[in-house]
Amino acid sequence: xxxxxxxxxxxxxxxxxxxxxxxxxxxxxxxxxxxxxxxxxxxxxxxxxxxxxxxxxxxxxxxxxxxxxxxxxxxxxxxxxxxxxxxxxxxxxxxxxxxxxxxxxxxxxxxxxxxxxxxxxxxxxxxxxxxxxxxxxxxxxxxxxxxxxxxxxxxxxxxxxxxxxxxxxxxxxxxxxxxxxxxxxxxxxxxxxxxxxxxxxxxxxxxxxxxxxxxxxxxxxxxxxxxxxxxxxxxxxxxxxxxxxxxxxxxxxxxxxxxxxxxxxxxxxxxxxxxxxxxxxxxxxxxxxxxxxxxxxxxxxxxxxxxxxxxxxxxxxxxxxxxxxxxxxxxxxxxxxxxxxxxxxxxxxxxxxxxxxxxxxxxxxxxxxxxxxxxxxxxxxxxxxxxxxxxxxxxxxxxxxxxxxxxxxxxxxxxxxxxxxxxxxxxxxxxxxxxxxxxxxxxxxxxxxxxxxxxxxxxxxxxxxxxxxxxxxxxxxxxxxxxxxxxxxxxxxxxxxxxxxxxxxxxxxxxxxxxxxxxxxxxxxxxxxxxxxxxxxxxxxxxxxxxxxxxxxxxxxxxxxxxxxxxxxxx
DNA sequence: GCCGTTTTCGGCCCGACTGTTTTCAGTCG
Numbered sequence: 001x002x003x004x005x006x007x008x009x010x011x012x013x014x015x016x017x018x019x020x021x022x023x024x025x026x027x028x029x030x031x032x033x034x035x036x037x038x039x040x041x042x043x044x045x046x047x048x049x050x051x052x053x054x055x056x057x058x059x060x061x062x063x064x065x066x067x068x069x070x071x072x073x074x075x076x077x078x079x080x081x082x083x084x085x086x087x088x089x090x091x092x093x094x095x096x097x098x099x100x101x102x103x104x105x106x107x108x109x110x111x112x113x114x115x116x117x118x119x120x121x122x123x124x125x126x127x128x129x130x131x132x133x134x135x136x137x138x139x140x141x142x143x144x145x146x147x148x149x150x151x152x153x154x155x156x157x158x159x160x161x162x163x164x165x166x167x168x169x170x171x172x173x174x175x176x177x178x179x180x181x182x183x184x185x186x187x188x189x190x191x192x193x194x195x196x197x198x199x200x201x202x203x204x205x206x207x208x209x210x211x212x213x214x215x216x217x218x219x220x221x222x223x224x225x226x227x228x229x230x231x232x233x234x235x236x237x238x239x240x241x242x243x244x245x246x247x248x249x250x251x252x253x254x255x256x257x258x259x260x261x262x263x264x265x266x267x268x269x270x271x272x273x274x275x276x277x278x279x280x281x282x283x284x285x286x287x288x289x290x291x292x293x294x295x296x297x298x299x300x301x302x303x304x305x306x307x308x309x310x311x312x313x314x315x316x317x318x319x320x321x322x323x324x325x326x327x328x329x330x331x332x333x334x335x336x337x338x339x340x341x342x343x344x345x346x347x348x349x350x351x352x353x354x355x356x357x358x359x360x361x362x363x364x365x366x367x368x369x370x371x372x373x374x375x376x377x378x379x380x381x382x383x384x385x386x387x388x389x390x391x392x393x394x395x396x397x398x399x400x401x402x403x404x405x406x407x408x409x410x411x412x413x414x415x416x417x418x419x420x421x422x423x424x425x426x427x428x429x430x431x432x433x434x435x436x437x438x439x440x441x442x443x444x445x446x447x448x449x450x451x452x453x454x455x456x457x458x459x460x461x462x463x464x465x466x467x468x469x470x471x472x473x474x475x476x477x478x479x480x481x482x483x484x485x486x487x488x489x490x491x492x493x494x495x496x497x498x499x500x501x502x503x504x505x506x507x508x509x510x511x512x513x514x515x516x517x518x519x520x521x522x523x524x525x526x527x528x529x530x531x532x533x534x535x536x537x538x539x540x541x542x543x544x545x546x547x548x549x550x551x552x553x554x555x556x557x558x559x560x561x562x563x564x565x566x567x568x569x570x571x
Numbered sequence: 572g573c574c575g576t577t578t579t580c581g582g583c584c585c586g587a588c589t590g591t592t593t594t595c596a597g598t599c600g
Contacts, residue, residue, distance in 0.1 A: 025573085025583060026573095029572035032572090059573085061573090097598090097599090133590085135591060135592095224587090226589090228587070277585095279585060279586070
């Protein structure tokens with residue numbers, strides 16, 4: 001089966017190639033369609049049975065036809081044609097910072113440069129400076145860009161970028177004595193991966209802010225410094241952008257720099273409908289003489305007839321429409337979480353004891369903690385034999401005597417074997433408070449087989465939670481092929497929960513899949529999969545991802561009180 | 572290529588910064 005994400009991928013590629021050819025507007029049309037398809041909560045294959053593909057925003061006659069072809073064949077003839085018209089290496093050239101589609105095409109036409117390697121040689125031999133519009137500095141920049149590209153290993157994970165960004169923000173706040181300073185961009189929207197760090201400051205002393213920023217001890221290179229904007233690169237390669245606006249316009253700027261781009265475009269068209277104009281300095285009457293709103297984000301949204309919405313929702317996935325008709329979700333908050341149901345102790349591959357975890361969770365104000373060491377089948381993690389698993393139960397009894405006010409639930413993260421059976425026999429599983437099932441091996445089964453494997457596990461009467469349901473590892477491993485909709489429908493009728501695993505590399509289910517789960521009506525358990533005490537804090541990012549998936553408190557298992565949870569588990 | 576209650580053509584978000592230029596094109600977000 002062809003998944004939505006495969007269709008989107010092809011459409012994105014078409015967009016990139018068209019852009020390279022200098023075609024105007026079409027690339028955006030393809031990208032828009034791809035984005036909307038990517039964020040759909042129903043598979044296209046299913047969707048088109050009851051709807052017209054053209055009902056999808058951004059999909060018209062031409063793209064609908066192409067989507068049909070992709071769904072039928074998994075390929076797109078048009079894309080193959082485009083690929084033949086230009087060398088594939090040009091797409092990589094565009095990845096080099098400072099090289100865009102115009103430059104790449106120009107270099108190809110004038111100097112027959114077809115990939116990054118040839119670009120590097122040409123710059124080193126000073127063959128580029130002879131072109132009109134290029135000079136010595138251009139060659140330096142290109143070489144610098146290539147070296148950065150070689151060093152750069154994709155996007156940063158939210159869980160790791162966030163603390164880095166917070167440290168910069170706090171440093172500048174302290175040194176420039178700022179009150180108005182915030183993270184912006186995809187980091188503020190809590191996307192699971194981050195391209196660079198955006199920080200926004202509101203101050204009427206720009207120089208002081210800029211100086212503080214560029215003097216941050218971790219800064220390796222000041223890439224750019226203008227009157228309102230500076231860009232630095234930290235020693236670890238992270239790029240940080242800072243914008244400074246006057247205090248009066250902070251709200252408008254924060255709204256603008258939080259994005260997303262598509263969210264902002266839609267807001268701007270709302271402004272245009274009212275005869276206004278929206279930019280990072282405020283919401284204005286058309287001739288820019290009169291300010292409608294700009295001091296706070298709330299003012300901006302209110303003036304446009306909207307309720308202010310959490311940054312996590314601002315992806316143009318229906319939040320503006322929901323705000324207009326008063327159906328914005330009341331998103332789950334970190335405080336709603338009453339416990340963590342997926343942690344590994346020293347018994348398997350964790351590095352803290354059950355008691356250490358218990359004290360840490362009690363300190364967080366949790367009501368319960370689920371211990372889930374690995375089962376025997378996962379040897380690399382020193383998975384527990386039945387005997388050692390029973391040892392865990394004894395440990396729990398002892399810890400319970402010392403840590404009062406926190407209920408320890410003994411579970412296990414049990415391997416889902418190739419045939420879908422679980423790694424402990426039923427009479428052992430019966431002794432546990434709950435059971436997490438997970439796949440850690442044999443990832444390369446085809447979609448039908450993998451789906452069947454998971455459906456078999458779901459039909460096991462002892463399974464409580466399906467861990468990291470797609471098996472993806474961000475920047476490392478694609479999700480394994482699986483029919484998630486079938487899995488969710490089965491989980492719903494079996495009363496099994498799906499996990500939102502908050503470990504930064506996993507973040508699985510992702511935001512879009514969480515929303516699909518909500519629509520189908522499957523409960524989500526947000527777990528950290530902690531192997532050490534500090535990792536318990538990943539809950540913050542798990543909740544953020546749940547919020548991006550429009551989840552409310554009642555959609556999440558571990559917002560239940562202990563009493564409610566116990567009754568759920570015994571049902 | 573898409574879209575629409577200023578609609579079936581003619582728009583398509585908007586501004587900062589840089590380098591190579593004397594007024595702007597390209598990139599980026």
